[in-house]
Amino acid sequence: MLDGAWIGQLTAALVYLIVGMRLARLASSTRERPERLLSNLFLFTAVSYFLYLVPLIIAIEALWTPFNFAGRVAYIPAPIYIALFTRDVFRSGSRVSTALIAATAGLLVVGVTGSAIRGDWEGFSLDDSFFWLEWVGYTLPFAWAGLEAFAQYRSSLRRRRLGLCPQIVCNRLLLWASFGAIQVVISFVALRMYADFATENAFSGILDRLAGVLELISIALIWLVFFPPRFYRRKMSDSEAADRPAEEA
């Protein structure tokens, strides 16, 4: 990672930590499972990101491999939690979804363990089949989350026309779908970065910055979903009010 390019990841780690803590507080008051699952998703992601960042921030190369591996291990629960959230919220009671979650967990555990046993502690070796198990394990749940949220967003537009879904909730579903999609794009960018690393022994500057920008976009989406600022809420309510006369006409 280039000097300065890790700022996107550091910002993301801090935001995910804040969002995770806020959702944990929400879950403790509502005692509902969806917020607990998302809280765990963001807290594990934040811990993982911090572990990846430690050797970069304190610039000790000897720490690179152990902290990278610790970051990979700490990240394993995150995709499982988003898959659990997706099943609970969008596909409640679906056996196929439960099987998908089990498959995700299996891919991640086998992928990380297998590549470590073969000596690839950082998980950069694209020619190792275990790398691909792990990659699918952390990409698939976000793709699934994005697709389910987008499908739900489309039906929420119909509910909105009947006054059954507030504009801000419709938009929140779209933001969540976009978050899932961007995580998938980041996974593909990471693939290319690892390929470059294998041949050049360095990350591509352009791709590193692209990954940073995508992280910042993810943060903005997450912020709008979980901490909707006043201007955004006003825009949503204005949009709802503007549609009302047309609907009533």
Add this chain to the structure above:
Amino acid sequence: MSQDLFDFVAEQLEQFTALDRLESRGTLRIALKRAGLASRSVDRKQFCVILDSVVPSELESRGVADARAVCAALIGRIEGEPADRWRASHDVDEIFDRLAGG
């Protein structure tokens, strides 16, 4: 449970019209889909809204006479039941509404 609510409304629709079981359930499913709702998660408030706004045109297109009156009667039947008869199942909109409230 919400599935029970769907079953209840479908049965009532059969009684009020000449539609058979398959037709009444199919008509309601189409109306729910048009409204962006699912039979397993629709609650009573949502059902009343679609009975008022979506179902009448679906019934008219199937040749049901006085569709508006039929729907008004169905709403009356739903509202005549105890409020806790159908426990609201999890609702995606409600979850996504709640997530920003921490």
